[in-house]
Amino acid sequence: MEIITIRKAHPNDLEKLLEFEQGIIAAERPFDPTLKAKKIHYYDIEKMISASHIEVVVAVIDSELIGSGYARIETAKPYLNHLNYAYLGFMYTVENHRGKGVNAKIIDALKKWCNHQDIVEIRLDVYNENTAAIKAYEKAGFKKHLINMRMIE
Incomplete structure (x- = not known):
């Protein structure tokens, strides 16, 4: 059985994390026709890794990076x-x-990192049509809160 470990991201993970970012963008393009067609970036991952108010983590199996995520502290x-x-x-x-x-x-x-930071609320955004992601987040304990609406003319 494969053992999945979670650890803090390191600067030497950057190349793989940039690949993950492009994977996220490719998965989200069908949900958002306003994304530019050329290569884009959502994040400054290198800066995020070193920021004190952001925890970037990676999932690893046998030294292979297989997943990522971050928590960023925001002012309520x-x-x-x-x-x-x-x-x-x-x-x-x-x-x-x-x-x-x-x-x-x-x-x-x-969530554990957030608890150590005395954070009691965690939020995220997900495309309304991304039912697989919504189900995964609901399974993790998230609940729908607000609906963000827009009009494109």
């Missing part, structure tokens, strides 16, 4: 009863390792 709206919350993103699992609980292990590790 002044009308909420908590000062900060964590935003999760960069959630990716290599295709041939999906269905093995990798995403759940990444979320669990990020």
